[in-house]
Amino acid sequence: NAGVMQNPRHLVRRRGQEARLRCSPMKGHSHVYWYRQLPEEGLKFMVYLQKENIIDESGMPKERFSAEFPKEGPSILRIQQVVRGDSAAYFCASSPDVSSYNEQFFGPGTRLTVL
Amino acid sequence: AQSVSQHNHHVILSEAASLELGCNYSYGGTVNLFWYVQYPGQHLQLLLKYFSGDPLVKGIKGFEAEFIKSKFSFNLRKPSVQWSDTAEYFCAVNADGNNRLAFGKGNQVVVIP
Numbered sequence: 001n002a003g004v005m006q007n008p009r010h011l012v013r014r015r016g017q018e019a020r021l022r023c024s025p026m027k028g029h030s031h032v033y034w035y036r037q038l039p040e041e042g043l044k045f046m047v048y049l050q051k052e053n054i055i056d057e058s059g060m061p062k063e064r065f066s067a068e069f070p071k072e073g074p075s076i077l078r079i080q081q082v083v084r085g086d087s088a089a090y091f092c093a094s095s096p097d098v099s100s101y102n103e104q105f106f107g108p109g110t111r112l113t114v115l
Numbered sequence: 116a117q118s119v120s121q122h123n124h125h126v127i128l129s130e131a132a133s134l135e136l137g138c139n140y141s142y143g144g145t146v147n148l149f150w151y152v153q154y155p156g157q158h159l160q161l162l163l164k165y166f167s168g169d170p171l172v173k174g175i176k177g178f179e180a181e182f183i184k185s186k187f188s189f190n191l192r193k194p195s196v197q198w199s200d201t202a203e204y205f206c207a208v209n210a211d212g213n214n215r216l217a218f219g220k221g222n223q224v225v226v227i228p
Contacts, residue, residue: 003158033214042119042205042218056214091159093216104216106151106159 002027004094004107005074012113019079019086021110025094032075033104034067037089049075082114119208121219129227130198136191136222138180138206148189149207149216150180159205165189176200198228 005024013019025032030051035043048056049069060067064082069075079086089111093104120139128134140146150162163174170182180191189206206219 031214033216035216035218040124040220042121042220043207043216045215045217048214059215103149103161103164105161108158 004029004092004105006090006092006107006110008110009108010111010113012115013082014115015083016081019082019112019114021077021079021090021092021112023075023077023092023094023107025075025092026096026105029094029096029105031095031097032069033093033095034075034077035091035093037091037109039088043091046077079112082112084114087112087114119206119217119219121204121206121222124220124222126222126224127227128196128224131195132226134191134193134196134200134224136204136206136224138189138191138219140187140189140206140208140217142187142208142210144211146211147209148180148182149209150174150178150189150191151205151207151218152202153205153221154202162191162204196224196226198226200224201226 004026007022032049034046037043045059047060047067052071064080066078089109091109092107095104118141122137148165151159152162153159162178163172165172165182173179178193180189182189204222207216209216
């Protein structure tokens with residue numbers, strides 16, 4: 001059973017470009033979470049999605065960031081007009097349901113570098 | 116918003132030494148508690164978790180953690196570490212089933228053979 005897949009693993013963008021990060025949840029999981037880890041910091045929650053729905057985006061920056069989890073295909077975290085401060089590791093996690101257990105399984109992360 | 120504190124960001128110790136990593140959280144309601152480990156070059160893996168019941172939780176690879184509600188703490192312990200325990204350890208808290216995990220800054224643990 002493949003784990004959570006993220007690609008690319010490393011992404012380099014110049015300021016002003018767009019970054020697209022993809023996450024395929026574990027088989028049978030319909031809940032996806034995105035977290036961001038800045039250097040020397042812990043992971044910070046960004047957004048929680050179910051198929052075709054954003055459930056909680058309280059951690060998303062108000063501008064330039066968006067996320068989707070379509071009916072078919074991976075979840076996408078999109079960052080428009082990237083700036084140097086967006087350089088970070090972006091982790092995706094998935095879970096099978098929204099029971100009280102909330103165990104989340106993490107992917108390997110995408111390391112975004114903005115030049 | 117809940118917050119999680121982990122102290123002593125960098126820990127260096129010799130094989131066979133005992134390890135204890137502190138975790139304190141700032142939320143008074145019902146919490147689920149987790150310790151994750153990230154080995155070099157790998158993704159986050161769950162070490163152990165606490166939801167309810169016995170406050171002393173045993174996880175994989177000889178790790179255990181104790182939930183002390185009165186101290187808002189969930190410290191991680193291992194009696195005798197190995198070189199392969201070199202990794203970064205993150206404490207995480209989920210409060211009232213809101214599906215967000217709040218992470219501490221992590222402890223970078225280096226075990227010297």
